[in-house]
Amino acid sequence: MMSAKYRAFTLVEILIVVVILGILAAIVVPQFSNATEQATKGGTHDQLQKIRETIGVYYVRNHNAWPQITAGVGTWGELIGPGYMREIPVNLWVGDNDAGRTIVTAPNADPGYQTTHGWVYNPATGELWAGSYDAQDQPYPRP
Numbered sequence: 222m223m224s225a226k227y228r229a230f231t232l233v234e235i236l237i238v239v240v241i242l243g244i245l246a247a248i249v250v251p252q253f254s255n256a257t258e259q260a261t262k263g264g265t266h267d268q269l270q271k272i273r274e275t276i277g278v279y280y281v282r283n284h285n286a287w288p289q290i291t292a293g294v295g296t297w298g299e300l301i302g303p304g305y306m307r308e309i310p311v312n313l314w315v316g317d318n319d320a321g322r323t324i325v326t327a328p329n330a331d332p333g334y335q336t337t338h339g340w341v342y343n344p345a346t347g348e349l350w351a352g353s354y355d356a357q358d359q360p361y362p363r364p
Contacts, residue, residue, distance in 0.1 A: 326344055
């Protein structure tokens with residue numbers, strides 16, 4: 222009768238593989254979170270540029286009059302509709318919730334990071350800034 226010879230991994234070999242996988246995970250996971258943060262910043266900046274272009278088109282079409290945008294959640298007035306924006310823009314840097322859709326009126330950009338509004342509009346000059354971004358369109362760091 223022939224005896225069966227079994228080969229298997231030893232406990233030491235399995236532990237070495239688990240340690241290597243843990244090291245690789247520790248290297249890769251922070252890179253994914255950084256990529257998500259960069260995508261959020263880029264998405265907000267793209268939204269900002271599109272809204273500014275839309276405000277400029279409105280200004281030209283309406284004989285040098287700025288749109289009547291009021292403070293509130295998604296109160297873009299006549300900018301939402303045919304010929305302008307299809308949907309309410311969201312500032313992803315602030316959050317994908319009502320705060321990211323909220324507009325406030327002010328003469329300047331935000332002085333620091335906040336989570337209360339997504340957009341800052343100056344009705345006197347037609348200027349628009351993303352919430353939690355400075356006047357040079359750079360995001361403030363999250364706390």
